[in-house]
Amino acid sequence: MSRPFVLGLTGSIGMGKSAVATMLRELGVPAFDADAAVHSLQGPGGALLPAIEAAFPGTTGPDGVRRQELGARVFGDAEALKRLEAIVHPAVARMREAFMIEHGSEPLVVFDIPLLFEKGHNGALDAVAVVSAPAEMQRARVLARPGMTPEKFAQILALQVPDAEKRARADFVIDTGVSLAETEAEVRALVARIREKNLPN
Numbered sequence: 594m595s596r597p598f599v600l601g602l603t604g605s606i607g608m609g610k611s612a613v614a615t616m617l618r619e620l621g622v623p624a625f626d627a628d629a630a631v632h633s634l635q636g637p638g639g640a641l642l643p644a645i646e647a648a649f650p651g652t653t654g655p656d657g658v659r660r661q662e663l664g665a666r667v668f669g670d671a672e673a674l675k676r677l678e679a680i681v682h683p684a685v686a687r688m689r690e691a692f693m694i695e696h697g698s699e700p701l702v703v704f705d706i707p708l709l710f711e712k713g714h715n716g717a718l719d720a721v722a723v724v725s726a727p728a729e730m731q732r733a734r735v736l737a738r739p740g741m742t743p744e745k746f747a748q749i750l751a752l753q754v755p756d757a758e759k760r761a762r763a764d765f766v767i768d769t770g771v772s773l774a775e776t777e778a779e780v781r782a783l784v785a786r787i788r789e790k791n792l793p794n
Contacts, residue, residue, distance in 0.1 A: 597693070597702040598787050599717065600765075603709035604724030605753050606746075607735035609769030609776070613724050614705045616780045623696040624703040630688045631681060644680045649673075700788045710754040710762060722783065723763035725756055726770035 602617070602624070604610040617624055634641045635658040645663070646653045652663040667673040689704070696702050706712075709721065726734075735746050760766050765783055769776050 597696060597699045598790070599719045600701060600703050600787065601709050601718040601721040602703050602705045602724070603707060603721065603759065604767075605731065605756050605759065606749050607731040608724045608726050608756070609734075610705070610707070610724040612769065612773075613722075613767055613776065613780060614703070616777055617703050617784065620781060620784050622701055622703055622784060623692070623699055624705050625689055625692045626705045627685060627689075628705075628707060630685050634681065634684050634688075641680055641684055645677070648676050648680060701784065708753075710759055711752070720764035720787075721762070722765040722767055723756075723759045724767045724769055725760055726768065728756070730770050731756075 602610060602614060604613075614624055614626065633639060635645065637655065637657045639657050642653045642657060645658060649663060649666050652659050652666060663677070667677050693702070704718065732746065735741055735749075736743065767776065767779055767783070
């Protein structure tokens with residue numbers, strides 16, 4: 594039985610990954626968003642709230658996880674972070690499995706994983722697409738975000754695999770340093786190429 598071609602989508606902060614993920618969805622490609630899955634599990638009424646509250650008392654409330662409080666508990670504490678990941682990761686994996694079952698007859702599905710290389714999530718993927726733009730464009734985009742400072746940006750970049758390395762390790766590079774129409778054309782061509790190769794005979 595054929596299964597979907599699984600494309601991992603990633604890119605450093607400010608590279609336009611969300612815009613590309615939207616383009617893929619508009620082309621009818623099912624996309625699993627790892628961050629959105631975590632938010633739903635930890636948001637108001639989220640399935641993981643009781644387990645997180647039990648492990649880290651006082652870090653949840655009616656609006657879900659209190660991100661600042663939880664962040665303060667696990668930041669810089671490898672053991673605490675491991676405990677949190679042991680709660681979150683299996684739940685996300687179950688959601689991913691359900692997503693794959695739901696879209697099992699599709700020729701192509703996308704896993705949108707921001708920290709794909711950083712966390713070593715590329716094992717179950719058939720290929721990886723990296724979204725990339727010139728460094729000065731990335732910097733301008735990120736510094737335009739509310740509450741962002743050059744210092745914060747530098748801290749985030751320090752935790753991410755450098756863009757050049759991501760591009761070197763990618764199977765496909767999607768350029769968002771060009772016009773939107775050019776990026777859309779690139780995404781369309783990539784989807785058509787993968788679907789063609791993976792359509793059931």
